[in-house]
Amino acid sequence: MQLRELRQDAGLTGTELARRAGWHQSKVSKIEYGKTAPTEADIRAWCTHTRAEGQVPDLLATLRNIEAAWLEWRRVLSTGTKRRQQASIKLEADTSVMRVYHPFLIPGLLQTAEYAEAILRAVIDFQQIPDDLDEGVSKRMERQQILYRRDHKFHFLLAEQALRTTVGSDQTMIGQLDRLLAVAGMPRVVLGIIPAAAQYRVSMTNFTMFDNRMVMVETVTAELTVTQPREIALYGKAFDRLAEQSTTGESARNLIRKALETRAG
DSSP states (O other): OHHHHHHHHTTOOHHHHHHHHTOOTTHHHHHHTTSSOOOHHHHHHHHHHTTOGGGHHHHHHHHHHHHHHEEEHHHHTTTOSHHHHHHHHHHHHTOSEEEEEESSSOOGGGOOHHHHHHHHHHHHHHHTOOOOHHHHHHHHHHHGGGGGOTTOEEEEEEETHHHHSOOSOHHHHHHHHHHHHHHTTOTTEEEEEEOTTOOOOOOOOOEEEETTTEEEEEOSSEEEEEOOHHHHHHHHHHHHHHHHHOBOHHHHHHHHHHHHHHHHO
């Protein structure tokens, strides 16, 4: 949007800007409509030809922030799983209120060691990264100490499917569901379960909110960090709508027990 405004303020058509910069005539429109990400060289050339050299530092900073916000798993996990778990320890320690939503898995802070082992083994296999399974599981368990700190609060929202998705074996799931029953009684933890028959209200993938300053979203290929206030507010709105559909306390425990009985039976 800002680049298009610079071009328009300079009185240039997209075709003329492309000619001056020596680009294919479609490049300007692709950049302006987000189909192609500009390089730093593109930013500098754009500002030169629109007589907006003073905008270069801010535009380059924005570009670099976007690049930092989208981290491919092949980079994040290049040395294995341990380093990413270690980074989570500090991030979670610096957060007073965490809000976590997951539609099909139990979040890391609530996982048993056996469940975490099965998850991280699958990650190592799928992403084809160095096998540091034991170290990764150990760090994930270390992260859970944050649940017992008095200056932290947690709100976990799970779709009922998360109770049903098989991770590891039936015994792994029985242990994990027992763990959820224990977590549901912790003083600084709210555990909400969204029933499978709940009405559709908002389309979401799994995400974690760190106070009102950052949201992290996991995709198949990358980890997305959201810091734009307007976007964070929308994630907060989505979380609130999901929370309204969730059941907590004894009702949530009943859903967990039902899933547990299915496994035990």
